[in-house]
Amino acid sequence: MPFGLEQTPYAIHVWLTTEAVFVATVFMPLKYALHRSPVCNRSIPAEYRERLFRACNANVPNVEKYLNRWLMVSEADCIKRDNVKDFIRWAFFEPGYTREQDRQNEEEIETYTTETEKLIGRKLSPGRLDVKGLGQLLNEAGGSHRSLLWYTVSYISLALMLYNGFNFHRSTLSRFCTIFPFRPLTILTAYRSPARHLTYWYRRHTSKKRLPVLFIHGIGIGLYPYTSFLRDLNSELETGATADGEVGIIALEIMPPWKKM
Structure with a gap:
């Protein structure tokens, strides 16, 4: 063992080893695939x-x-x-x-x-x-490294949407490994999206007179950067709820595919 590492706590060893495995088995293959995969890969008549x-x-x-x-x-x-x-x-x-x-x-x-x-x-x-x-x-799409710890924090932030009245509607289980960042909630949720390539978060809509809110995010890693906005929007709609019922929210997750199925 290199000098000094014998004093490092065991938990740090486990974390660093996990990060190294993540870089080698997930990040590097994904970055290679991005450089070799064009936006469109077939011609049309x-x-x-x-x-x-x-x-x-x-x-x-x-x-x-x-x-x-x-x-x-x-x-x-x-x-x-x-x-x-x-x-x-x-x-x-x-x-x-x-x-x-x-x-x-x-x-x-x-x-x-x-x-x-x-x-x-x-x-x-x-x-x-x-x-x-x-x-x-x-x-020229590429990729920047983010630690496994960073992704874990983003997963926790998304999972907290469950406590704000949202339900996650997943894709098929066979597509779990084809989407990056991975969505662990795909395995846990009972709700399934009717669209094969699209997942979303849904807050119940009961109003008969008002339309639900449709939220479509920009380029990124899904809804993680917008969780605070959606939480505030949800709170505002709950505060303004009337006898007509609640206004629902549909928040789409437009995730880039890692590989074709």
Whole structure:
């Protein structure tokens, strides 16, 4: 044993050993998988691409503003034609796009770019602005190490939602090891989500006149950063409860899959 460690309490030895096992068996394989797994891993036929393109345009009220934010430029006028083409390649074609595939699909890409110009209402400037869009950032997804102790604290914080009137609705037990961070409550809860890839926390809704609250969190490790907000919201709704009944809360957990089932 290295000098000095013989004086370390046994509990610290156990903790450090557990952390080392966690890094070797969970964190490192997960980080490797993230670097090798693209956001989208299969191509779609041309007719579906066109249908998807038109469906997207029908649901985007301001295409220019959307592209401006996606490409993360300060002024819409900075968007150039090749930037839009890069976005189209990322959004509608498979990853690992080769030059040969680009030549084969150039006419289709050009058509989508021209259609985008019509939606914007002006011709885009030629060339490419040196920016890194959100699509490229998503493809560069990585991982930062957090200790097993940190995850344990986050689990305890989530479990405390049970005492605030929430029930956890799990995915199938077969998906327990495919979601990270793991959800131990998946094994313990009796409630099951009707959606295969979606879990959520639910506070009972009894009101006949008012709608329940739907909460959708941002990118992260699920609902852990928002537990205090949900607790306060729950308390406020309980205080404002009327004879009509209670307003419920549905808090979705959008967890990234570790591996495909």
